[in-house]
Structures are given as structure tokens and as C-alpha cells.
Amino acid sequence: MKTANTAITIACMLALSALAQADNSVSIRINNSWIGDPSFDVVSTNDHFVQAEFNYARRLLQFRQAELGEIWAEAAYMAGPTSSTLFGESTKAEAFLQNVTLSVRYAYPVVAWLVPYLRVGLGVGIGTLELEPLKGGDRVKDRAAGLAGHVLAGVELLWPRRALLAGRSHLTTGLVIEAGYGFGSRLNFQLSPDEDDELKQIPLSGVNVGHLTTQGWQLRIGGVLRF
Amino acid sequence: MSSTSIKSRLSVLVLVVLAGCGERAHLWDRSLSISGPYEVGSQLMWVDATRGLAFSLDPTTARVSSVEIPRNATFAAPSANQQELLVLTGGQEAIYKGQQPEPPTLTIMAPALPPRVVRRYDLPASFDRLAVSEDGKLAVAYHSSSETASDVFRNPNEVALFDLTREEDATNPMLRTIRSFGGAPLGVAFSPEMAVPPKGGTKHVLAVVLADNYLTFLDMKNPDRREITVPLAKPDSAITVKPDEVLFSAATATVFVRASGSPDLFALSLVAKQSTSAGDNDYLPMINQPSAGKTVGDMILFSDGGKDMILTANDSQDLALIDAATSEFSIIAVNEPVDTILAVPAQSPTLAVVYSRQQPTPRVHFLELKDLAANLEQNLTSRSLARQVHQLVAMPDGQALVVHNSSRTVVSVLDIQGEHHTVSPIQGQVSLNSFDFARDTHLVGVSPGLRRLGLLDLSNLLATSVRLDHDPQRVLSVGDAIVVDHGQSQGLVTIVPSPKATRDDCRVLWGFLLSDLMDHELKD
Numbered sequence: 001m002k003t004a005n006t007a008i009t010i011a012c013m014l015a016l017s018a019l020a021q022a023d024n025s026v027s028i029r030i031n032n033s034w035i036g037d038p039s040f041d042v043v044s045t046n047d048h049f050v051q052a053e054f055n056y057a058r059r060l061l062q063f064r065q066a067e068l069g070e071i072w073a074e075a076a077y078m079a080g081p082t083s084s085t086l087f088g089e090s091t092k093a094e095a096f097l098q099n100v101t102l103s104v105r106y107a108y109p110v111v112a113w114l115v116p117y118l119r120v121g122l123g124v125g126i127g128t129l130e131l132e133p134l135k136g137g138d139r140v141k142d143r144a145a146g147l148a149g150h151v152l153a154g155v156e157l158l159w160p161r162r163a164l165l166a167g168r169s170h171l172t173t174g175l176v177i178e179a180g181y182g183f184g185s186r187l188n189f190q191l192s193p194d195e196d197d198e199l200k201q202i203p204l205s206g207v208n209v210g211h212l213t214t215q216g217w218q219l220r221i222g223g224v225l226r227f
Numbered sequence: 228m229s230s231t232s233i234k235s236r237l238s239v240l241v242l243v244v245l246a247g248c249g250e251r252a253h254l255w256d257r258s259l260s261i262s263g264p265y266e267v268g269s270q271l272m273w274v275d276a277t278r279g280l281a282f283s284l285d286p287t288t289a290r291v292s293s294v295e296i297p298r299n300a301t302f303a304a305p306s307a308n309q310q311e312l313l314v315l316t317g318g319q320e321a322i323y324k325g326q327q328p329e330p331p332t333l334t335i336m337a338p339a340l341p342p343r344v345v346r347r348y349d350l351p352a353s354f355d356r357l358a359v360s361e362d363g364k365l366a367v368a369y370h371s372s373s374e375t376a377s378d379v380f381r382n383p384n385e386v387a388l389f390d391l392t393r394e395e396d397a398t399n400p401m402l403r404t405i406r407s408f409g410g411a412p413l414g415v416a417f418s419p420e421m422a423v424p425p426k427g428g429t430k431h432v433l434a435v436v437l438a439d440n441y442l443t444f445l446d447m448k449n450p451d452r453r454e455i456t457v458p459l460a461k462p463d464s465a466i467t468v469k470p471d472e473v474l475f476s477a478a479t480a481t482v483f484v485r486a487s488g489s490p491d492l493f494a495l496s497l498v499a500k501q502s503t504s505a506g507d508n509d510y511l512p513m514i515n516q517p518s519a520g521k522t523v524g525d526m527i528l529f530s531d532g533g534k535d536m537i538l539t540a541n542d543s544q545d546l547a548l549i550d551a552a553t554s555e556f557s558i559i560a561v562n563e564p565v566d567t568i569l570a571v572p573a574q575s576p577t578l579a580v581v582y583s584r585q586q587p588t589p590r591v592h593f594l595e596l597k598d599l600a601a602n603l604e605q606n607l608t609s610r611s612l613a614r615q616v617h618q619l620v621a622m623p624d625g626q627a628l629v630v631h632n633s634s635r636t637v638v639s640v641l642d643i644q645g646e647h648h649t650v651s652p653i654q655g656q657v658s659l660n661s662f663d664f665a666r667d668t669h670l671v672g673v674s675p676g677l678r679r680l681g682l683l684d685l686s687n688l689l690a691t692s693v694r695l696d697h698d699p700q701r702v703l704s705v706g707d708a709i710v711v712d713h714g715q716s717q718g719l720v721t722i723v724p725s726p727k728a729t730r731d732d733c734r735v736l737w738g739f740l741l742s743d744l745m746d747h748e749l750k751d
Contacts, residue, residue: 036249038745038748038749039745039746041251041252041255041748041749042255042744042745044251045250045251045255046249046250046251047249084251084255085256086255086256087255087256087257087258087259087277087716088256088257088258088259089256090258090259090716091717131717131741133715133716133717137715137716137717138737140737140738189745191737191738191741192737192738193737196696199696200730201696201735202695202696202721202730202733202734202735203733203734203735204696204734204735204736204737205289205734205735205736205737206737206738207717207718207737207738207739207741207742208742208743209738209741209742209743209744209745210742210743210744210745210746210747211745211746212745
């Protein structure tokens with residue numbers, strides 16, 4: 001009996017929350033990428049790469065009051081470091097990878113608290129690679145940029161706002177889980193030591209260490225705040 | 228489907244997603260083992276034993292390129308004519324799942340961008356030493372006596388005989404185990420083509436394997452024939468006779484051996500004999516010791532009036548001149564310690580410069596080799612220098628670099644072919660750790676503590692230098708260019724285009740041993 005009452009209460013709250021409007025959202029997500037490309041071995045001991053994403057989205061369109069879905073526009077910044085030591089711990093390799101993407105999200109609220117969606121984003125990927133000899137030598141660094149993007153499918157699980165502040169709040173919180181494929185162009189790095197500021201030096205040619213590829217399957221989990 | 232089943236499947240999925248992170252190859256965690264640079268042709272080459280890469284640098288274009296070779300290089304050296312690089316690799320077992328085993332190999336590369344693999348031989352055993360004949364056609368791979376065995380058993384007397392003019396086949400290389408009296412090979416010397424008997428006999432090319440107390444003769448033209456072992460000491464002798472140097476007199480079919488622990492030179496005459504069975508040899512070395520009855524510090528072979536002669540520097544403060552054909556000898560008294568002979572020029576010498584490295588004195592002796600048998604002491608002149616002579620290095624233009632102390636901080640240039648043998652002191656500030664001769668016109672040298680490349684014009688002994696931006700470790704002359712290697716594991720060299728170049732003409736290459744680091748997939 002108690003269980004039935006609880007279920008009815010939750011259903012009522014969900015129904016009420018569906019009436020509310022919340023056209024903006026911000027979210028923080030943790031992105032797990034599985035990068036199988038051998039180039040990633042330079043900066044990681046495994047295929048696992050974790051980044052944080054900061055996301056702002058605004059609802060642009062509702063089709064028949066969301067019965068047929070909604071279109072959202074998103075701007076996201078995602079960044080994360082990875083590092084490893086190479087060759088008997090003689091060298092430390094560090095990479096910091098950032099993506100700035102603009103996305104379009106099609107969401108289809110099954111009920112107000114359960115919103116599956118598909119989002120497609122495109123933007124810029126910026127990578128920094130740094131090699132630090134741990135047994136003496138020059139520390140070298142380079143930055144490279146290329147295209148980046150993603151195709152993700154996910155779901156938002158929202159907490160009904162009426163349950164929080166009895167209809168006066170425009171805030172909704174929730175959990176977001178999404179998975180898909182993140183892609184990006186290969187980042188080419190040319191490393192050379194910095195020139196001395198004071199001394200006149202012999203012209204120096206660095207080395208092209210090749211391309212870093214960071215695309216792979218992704219799983220993102222985070223919290224969302226709608227307002 | 229039961230809820231338990233769904234839960235267990237979900238658990239597996241979560242575990243796969245969260246823990247299924249492919250680990251990178253273990254090779255990334257192994258220390259880099261890089262050898263070189265080796266001067267090969269007009270390029271410099273490095274060997275990365277860990278990743279299995281050979282790098283080639285063309286100093287003219289400052290371009291670097293690499294090629295994959297087998298991993299775990301145990302030995303690398305240029306051929307005698309410096310046109311090829313020969314690399315022995317130890318192979319590897321498949322330890323990890325998915326790993327492919329590699330056999331031990333001998334890989335021969337020619338300098339190119341990228342280096343060109345000329346030939347590769349798979350080997351049944353891992354060797355770590357290689358001797359190659361002067362003409363680059365024959366080679367013997369063997370085990371260094373100091374190698375620590377990682378296997379349960381290791382046969383230190385196993386050798387592989389190569390005909391480098393042929394591709395690999397069932398008999399090339401030929402694996403042999405040479406007879407042992409408890410020792411292991413110290414080195415291998417190759418003879419020129421020698422007819423036995425000397426005039427009109429069957430031609431042989433011999434590989435002589437040196438070991439404590441004995442020599443082993445292998446007929447490289449007939450590698451399937453039995454080896455011949457020649458003892459240098461009596462079986463019950465407590466003294467160890469260690470062969471140091473072997474000279475071959477093709478004109479007389481004689482082999483001369485200088486050995487530590489021996490009171491005399493060994494002269495071994497090769498005599499023809501009838502082979503009685505397959506695998507039997509048609510020659511026999513006959514030992515002729517004693518020859519001059521002296522303990523020999525150094526020796527050279529030269530031709531005087533069409534006769535092969537041996538000149539030895541002896542611990543009795545004299546020189547011995549030995550007729551290679553008859554072993555008759557004459558003594559040339561010096562009355563000062565002598566143990567080192569510098570032949571000038573190295574091929575077909577006409578002059579011997581004699582001094583002592585073991586007991587340095589400020590004296591150098593010059594011995595004209597022409598008509599020496601007739602003139603003996605009359606061909607000997609001596610020159611006093613201001614300082615002791617620790618080492619003499621022949622220079623390209625008839626001069627010699629004289630090193631006056633063991634730390635190589637004081638050197639001078641000695642005119643060895645001029646009538647007066649003039650000496651020009653060169654004041655060094657630091658130890659001359661590495662030097663070379665550029666374009667045959669300049670002596671170039673570096674010292675690790677000083678960021679400078681020193682240049683000495685041999686025509687007028689004018690000393691100049693080029694300031695470097697990094698600590699030098701080694702200097703090499705390659706074609707017109709001078710390359711200073713800074714000895715860093717990622718690869719760092721300064722290229723000086725010519726001895727006359729200024730700093731503005733120079734170029735530093737950094738990190739070339741890391742080129743394409745991310746594009747080159749490493750597999751265990």
C-alpha cells in the first residue's frame with residue numbers, strides 16, 4: 001500500500017512539472033573517450049581519456065508544444081589533460097586537449113522528466129603536447145589545432161521542479177547520460193626547444209613528432225540545470 | 228530473461244566500458260638503447276635497439292630519415308670501407324599475448340634517406356660480435372667472452388660464417404662450433420687471398436679466431452671444412468698467451484702473431500697437404516717460433532724490394548726486422564723504450580714512426596723502410612720533443628698529432644715527412660676528447676666541458692673555433708661537413724657545413740631520434 005502511494009505521488013509531481021517552461025540549460029559532464037589510435041600511446045598508458053565538458057544550451061524550437069520534439073542549440077567547452085612516461089621513465093609526455101563546439105540537439109521529451117535526445121556538434125580542437133626529459137635536456141612544447149566534433153545520443157533524467165519549490169521555481173536539475181563518437185582531425189606537432197632570449201644562437205630545427213589522433217567512442221555523464 | 232541474468236549482463240557491460248581500456252605496448256616503458264653515430268658513406272647513422280629503428284642523417288641537406296630493422300641490436304659497426312652499416316640483433320621471444328617472435332639477425336644497411344636494407348640474414352643464435360673482412364665480402368659472428376648468459380646454456384665457441392656476397396640460404400650463414408680449450412673467442416682476423424704454397428698453390432681466405440692460448444683457422448672459401456687449432460702455449464703451461472695482433476704475408480703464406488705473455492713473435496707457415504677425406508683441409512699451419520727471440524710490443528708488415536718484411540718494436544729497446552719468407556732477422560738498436568709503431572702511410576708504408584706508449588719519453592724515432600735490410604740503423608733518426616709522447620695519430624698531410632699527456636690537454640703537430648721533423652705545440656685549454664680531420668685540411672676537436680668546436684688549419688696551424696650552443700660529446704667529419712654530436716637521447720647535433728663556416732652557416736638539429744614518434748606504432 002505504501003509503495004502504491006509513493007508511486008502516485010511521484011506521478012503527480014511529474015505531471016505538474018511538465019507544464020513548466022525552462023528554455024536554458026547549463027551542464028557539466030565528464031567525458032570518457034576510448035582512443036584506440038597508436039599515437040595516443042605517447043601520452044597515455046591506456047586507451048582511456050577523461051575530459052570535463054561545460055555546456056550551455058538554449059531551446060530554439062518546440063514542435064507542437066514539444067509533442068514532436070524540441071530543437072536546442074548548444075555551445076560547449078571540453079578540456080582534459082593526459083600524461084605518461086616514456087622509455088624507462090626518461091621522458092614525460094603531457095597533452096592537454098580542448099574542444100570548443102557548437103551543437104544542435106533534437107530532444108524528444110517522452111515525459112517531462114525523461115528526455116532522450118540526439119546531438120551533433122562541430123568545432124575546433126586544440127591540443128598542446130609537451131615533452132620533458134626527466135634526466136636532463138630541453139623541455140619542449142607545441143600547440144596544434146584542427147576540427148573536432150561529435151555525434152551523441154543520450155537522455156536527460158530531470159528532477160521535477162514542483163517537488164522542490166512548489167511551483168515557484170523555474171529551476172530544474174537532472175542527470176544526463178550520453179554516448180556516441182567523438183571525432184577530430186589529426187593534430188600535428190613540431191617540437192623544438194625555446195630560443196634563449198639573450199644569446200645569439202645557431203638556427204635550430206626541431207622535430208616533427210607526427211600526428212596525435214584523439215577520436216573514439218565516448219561516454220559522458222553529468223549534471224544539468226535547466227532554467 | 229530473469230532479472231539476475233539482466234543484472235549480471237549489465238554488470239559485465241559496465242565492467243567492459245569502465246575497465247576495458249587497452250594497455251599500450253610494454254615497449255614504451257623500456258629504456259631507449261641508442262648507439263651511434265656511425266659514419267657510413269656521406270651520412271651518419273644511429274641504431275635504436277629498443278624500437279628497432281635505424282636513423283640516417285645527411286649533413287648536406289640536414290635531413291633525417293629512419294627505417295625499421297629488427298629489435299635488440301647487440302652490435303653495430305660500419306664495414307671497413309665505411310659504405311655499409313652491419314647490425315647484429317638478438318631477436319626476441321614472444322612473451323606477451325599477440326607478440327610476434329623475432330629471430331636473431333644480421334642486417335646490412337646502406338646509407339640513404341631512409342637507410343636502405345641491403346641484406347638480412349636470420350640467425351639460429353644470438354651473437355654480439357662481428358668481424359668483417361677488409362673487402363666486406365666475408366664475416367664471422369661470434370660471442371664476446373664477457374656476455375652474461377640469459378639462457379640455461381650458452382656455447383661461447385659457436386660462430387656463424389657469412390659470405391656477404393650471397394643471399395641467405397641453407398649454408399649461408401654456416402653455423403660452426405670451434406674446438407675449445409676452455410677459452411672463448413677474443414677476436415677474428417681475416418687474411419687476404421693467400422695461395423698455399425705461395426706460388427701457384429690453391430687460394431685460401433682464412434679467418435683466424437683468437438683465443439687465450441690458441442688460434443683457430445677457418446677456411447672461408449670452404450666453410451664446411453674442419454677448423455685447425457694451433458696452440459700457442461703448452462697444455463701444462465701456467466702462463467696465459469693472449470694473441471693481440473695477426474699479420475698475413477700473402478707473398479710467403481706466413482701468418483705472424485703477436486701475443487701478450489709470449490716471449491717471442493709467432494710465425495706460422497702455411498704448407499700444402501693432401502686432403503684425405505671430405506671436410507679435410509688442404510693446408511696446414513706450421514708454427515715457427517721463435518723468430519727474433521724478443522717480446523714484441525707492436526709490429527707492422529711492409530714490402531721492401533719485393534720482399535715482405537716484419538718490423539717489430541721490442542721490450543729490449545730495439546727493433547727487429549724479420550724476413551717473412553725465411554724468418555731471418557736483424558736487430559736495430561734504439562736504446563730507448565719502444566713499443567708502438569706508426570706506419571706512414573698506413574697502406575704500403577715507407578716510414579715507421581716509433582715511440583713508447585707504455586713508458587712515455589720525449590723522443591720519437593723515424594725509420595725509413597726503403598732498403599732497411601741493407602742499411603739497418605743508418606735508416607734510423609730520432610727527434611727530441613719538449614714533452615713526453617703519449618700517442619701519435621697520423622694526419623692526412625704527412626703530419627702527426629702528438630698527444631703529450633694522458634688527459635689529452637697538451638698536443639702538438641709533428642712534421643713526420645719533412646727533413647727536420649718540426650714540432651708545433653698547440654696549447655689546449657681542456658681535454659681533447661674527440662677529434663677528427665676535416666677535408667684533410669683541418670684538425671677538428673671538442674671537449675665535453677667546453678661549448679666550442681676547435682679547428683686547426685693544418686696548412687698554417689692557425690687555430691680558430693666556433694661557439695656551440697650545447698655541450699659537445701663527439702665530433703665527426705662527414706664529407707665536407709663537420710658534425711658535432713651532443714650525445715642526447717632524443718638526438719641533438721650541430722652541423723658545420725665546412726671548416727671555413729661561421730656560426731651563421733651552422734645549423735642545430737634537435738630531436739631527430741624522436742621523428743614520427745606518434746606515427747610509428749610500437750608493438751611488443
